[in-house]
Amino acid sequence: MFKTKERRSGGRALKGRLVYALALLSVALSLLSLVVILGDALADGLPYLTWGFITSFPSRFPSRAGILPALVGSVWLVALTALFSFPLGVCAAIYLEEYAPRNRVTEFIQVNIANLAGVPSIVYGLLGLGLFVDALALGRSVLAGALTMTLLILPVIIIASREALRSVPKIYREGAFALGATRWEVTRQIVLPEALPGILTGTIIALSRAIGEAAPMIAIAALVYVTFVPLSPLDRFTVLPIQIYNWVNLPRTEFRNLAAAGIILLLVVLVAMNSVAITIRYRHQRKAV
Amino acid sequence: MKGGKGRGEARRIEGIIEKVLFICAALSVFTTLAILGVLVFEAVGFFSQVSIVEFLTGTQWTPLFKPQHFGVLPLVAGTFLVTVIGVGVAVPIGLGAAVFLSEYAPEKARRAIKPVLEILAGIPTVVYGYFALTFVTPLLQRVFPEMIVFNALSAGLTMGIMIIPMVSSLSEDAMLSVPKSLREGAYALGAQKHEVVTHIVVPSALSGIVSSIILAISRAIGETMIVSIAAGSTPRLTLNPLESIQTMTGYITQISLGEAPFGSLEYTTIFSVGLTLFVMVLAVNLVGNYVTKRFWRSY
Numbered sequence: 001m002f003k004t005k006e007r008r009s010g011g012r013a014l015k016g017r018l019v020y021a022l023a024l025l026s027v028a029l030s031l032l033s034l035v036v037i038l039g040d041a042l043a044d045g046l047p048y049l050t051w052g053f054i055t056s057f058p059s060r061f062p063s064r065a066g067i068l069p070a071l072v073g074s075v076w077l078v079a080l081t082a083l084f085s086f087p088l089g090v091c092a093a094i095y096l097e098e099y100a101p102r103n104r105v106t107e108f109i110q111v112n113i114a115n116l117a118g119v120p121s122i123v124y125g126l127l128g129l130g131l132f133v134d135a136l137a138l139g140r141s142v143l144a145g146a147l148t149m150t151l152l153i154l155p156v157i158i159i160a161s162r163e164a165l166r167s168v169p170k171i172y173r174e175g176a177f178a179l180g181a182t183r184w185e186v187t188r189q190i191v192l193p194e195a196l197p198g199i200l201t202g203t204i205i206a207l208s209r210a211i212g213e214a215a216p217m218i219a220i221a222a223l224v225y226v227t228f229v230p231l232s233p234l235d236r237f238t239v240l241p242i243q244i245y246n247w248v249n250l251p252r253t254e255f256r257n258l259a260a261a262g263i264i265l266l267l268v269v270l271v272a273m274n275s276v277a278i279t280i281r282y283r284h285q286r287k288a289v
Numbered sequence: 290m291k292g293g294k295g296r297g298e299a300r301r302i303e304g305i306i307e308k309v310l311f312i313c314a315a316l317s318v319f320t321t322l323a324i325l326g327v328l329v330f331e332a333v334g335f336f337s338q339v340s341i342v343e344f345l346t347g348t349q350w351t352p353l354f355k356p357q358h359f360g361v362l363p364l365v366a367g368t369f370l371v372t373v374i375g376v377g378v379a380v381p382i383g384l385g386a387a388v389f390l391s392e393y394a395p396e397k398a399r400r401a402i403k404p405v406l407e408i409l410a411g412i413p414t415v416v417y418g419y420f421a422l423t424f425v426t427p428l429l430q431r432v433f434p435e436m437i438v439f440n441a442l443s444a445g446l447t448m449g450i451m452i453i454p455m456v457s458s459l460s461e462d463a464m465l466s467v468p469k470s471l472r473e474g475a476y477a478l479g480a481q482k483h484e485v486v487t488h489i490v491v492p493s494a495l496s497g498i499v500s501s502i503i504l505a506i507s508r509a510i511g512e513t514m515i516v517s518i519a520a521g522s523t524p525r526l527t528l529n530p531l532e533s534i535q536t537m538t539g540y541i542t543q544i545s546l547g548e549a550p551f552g553s554l555e556y557t558t559i560f561s562v563g564l565t566l567f568v569m570v571l572a573v574n575l576v577g578n579y580v581t582k583r584f585w586r587s588y
Contacts, residue, residue, distance in 0.1 A: 012481055012484075013481075015483055016481050016482060016483040016484075018483075019388070019482075019483035019486060019487065020393060020482075020483065022385050023385045023386070023388040023389035023392070023393055024389055024393070025385065026381070026382045026383070026384070026385025026386040026388075026389060026457075027385070027386045027389045027390070027394075027402060027406075029382055030382060030386055030406055030409065030450075030453050030454075030457070031402070031405065031406070033409070033450045033453075034405065034406075034408060034409055036420075036424065037412065037416065037417070037420045037424075037450075040420055040423065040424045041416065041419065041420070044423065087313075088313050088316060089313075091309065091310050091313035091314075092310070092313040092314040092316065092317065094310055095307075095310035095311055095313060095314040096314055099307055099310055099311070100311075100314070108318070109314050109315065109317060109318060112317050112318050112321055113317045114578075115321070115571070115574060116317055116320060116321060118504075118507055118570065118574045119324065119511075119567065119570065119571075120510070120511025120512075120513070120538065120566060120567075120570055121511070121513065122511065122513045122538050122541055122542070122563070122566070123324060123328075123511070123563055123566065123567050123570075124324075125541075125545070126327065126328065126541065126559065126560060126563040127320075127323055127324045127327050127328075129545070130327035130328075130330070130331055130560065131323055131327055134551050135327075140548075151320050154316070154317065154320070155317070158314075158317070182299055182300075182303050183303060183307075184302070184303055184306045184307075208411075209411075211413075212411075212412075212413030212414070212415070212416075213413070214413065214414065214415045214513075214514050215414070215513035215514055215517075215538070215542060218542055218545050218546060219541070219542075219545040222545060222546055222547070222548040223546040223547075223548075241413055241415040241514075244415050244416075244419070245415050245418070245514065245517070245518065248415075248418060248419050248422060248423075248518055249518070256419075256423055259419055260419065260423075263415075263416050263419060266413060266415075266416070267412075267416070270411070270413070274411075
């Protein structure tokens with residue numbers, strides 16, 4: 001009897017170590033994957049990431065090929081998307097946080113936004129293709145791409161902005177109301193300035209997602225061999241992830257390495273954007289203390 | 290008198306502002322309607338030429354060459370296969386990571402590891418596609434020498450890595466919200482740490498864990514770039530992960546790349562496949578919402 005108990009308790013200790021080991025292994029595997037994913041791209045692409053690569057047009061010859069049109073296309077896309085999505089997202093968030101009555105319409109809008117956040121990005125691509133490119137006759141232009149991307153990231157911006165607005169203490173609003181300010185005056189002069197860092201952080205993170213999205217942009221822009229830099233919102237375009245995808249699909253190793261160089265460039269842009277977002281958040285936190 | 294006029298003016302402006310703000314919020318409803326409208330409109334064009342029964346029950350998908358067949362099942366099977374592999378990787382590893390972070394890791398380590406894990410979710414999917422094709426596939430070919438370059442396994446495994454943080458992050462939040470008193474009660478009854486984890490923490494956090502898994506499934510179904518790059522473009526009704534397949538998203542990408550002429554049968558196929566995809570993801574998300582609402586335990 002005693003012995004079995006002893007054995008069982010030995011088994012318990014072993015089981016305990018096993019659970020711990022499996023949990024630790026999971027974290028280790030995840031972190032290792034991250035290192036390998038980034039390391040793989042860096043090792044393949046770094047030798048190809050030259051000034052010529054950034055300033056040249058795509059070419060059939062890997063040694064001459066560059067990523068300039070895609071880079072400029074991505075800048076166009078993110079600039080226009082920011083222009084559309086920021087005001088729309090912030091206004092929607094202000095309505096839902098500061099104005100909306102608690103009724104069925106409001107609840108419906110909220111559920112709807114949550115559901116939109118779960119729609120696959122390629123479906124937004126089809127929406128943009130059918131609505132902006134075809135029905136509204138914008139063609140396969142940067143403008144059509146940016147409008148599509150705006151609809152795609154709006155739920156993210158709205159959700160982040162609402163959180164930022166919600167974190168502004170109620171007392172601030174009540175004080176301003178007591179002084180006779182209207183709701184808009186309270187929102188514009190008291191709540192918005194206070195919530196702005198949070199809103200900006202959320203918007204930048206949403207825009208960095210837009211830069212990395214390939215699927216919906218393929219539906220809009222298709223695989224076009226762009227040998228020019230888009231100069232107007234109605235020009236055809238390509239973006240970094242599409243160019244990377246294009247190179248990955250070519251069988252020659254040199255083109256795959258170009259894809260890796262493009263990936264490094266894309267990641268650098270994303271890291272830069274995220275550090276801006278983190279800096280804004282950090283500064284605001286210090287100010288609040 | 291001047292003040293009174295100003296106030297009336299102010300009230301009018303207030304009203305206009307409120308309407309503008311409401312329109313911005315209502316844009317989301319318009320977006321949903323537009324998605325449904327576009328998908329259904331183009332799909333109707335498709336179904337006027339292809340019977341819906343053939344579409345839903347046919348086992349061959351060959352819209353690009355003769356004889357044409359429009360059975361969506363091979364694409365659905367491809368999506369299913371890759372999703373199962375991806376979720377099969379992400380759920381155990383994500384749960385393990387969540388257990389480690391919430392139960393075992395010291396606070397400092399948790400704070401350091403969590404954001405690093407979330408970087409995995411922020412990496413563009415095209416980067417994962419590159420990783421699958423140039424790293425995972427060659428690695429797998431050493432294990433399965435007969436395996437061809439484009440296959441479901443490589444895409445599924447890589448997708449699994451991508452959705453780990455989705456599972457781990459939400460599950461960890463759920464585990465952290467399990468109150469200390471429950472854990473302490475179990476310890477008082479003589480339970481050991483791992484028994485507290487498996488008998489108390491995980492069951493108590495189950496609703497959060499299940500919704501994180503459902504979210505992962507929904508993401509896996511809609512994932513596009515990894516499968517477009519690494520899984521191949523051969524619609525095939527198979528459950529063999531070593532074969533080349535095509536998912537619904539992969540097909541949409543393939544046709545989009547070629548700029549199918551507006552209104553052509555080819556063009557309408559991507560919308561009918563898109564509608565199928567949309568309905569499937571919506572169904573999964575609704576189940577997720579239901580689980581969260583119905584079984585959410587707040588402590």
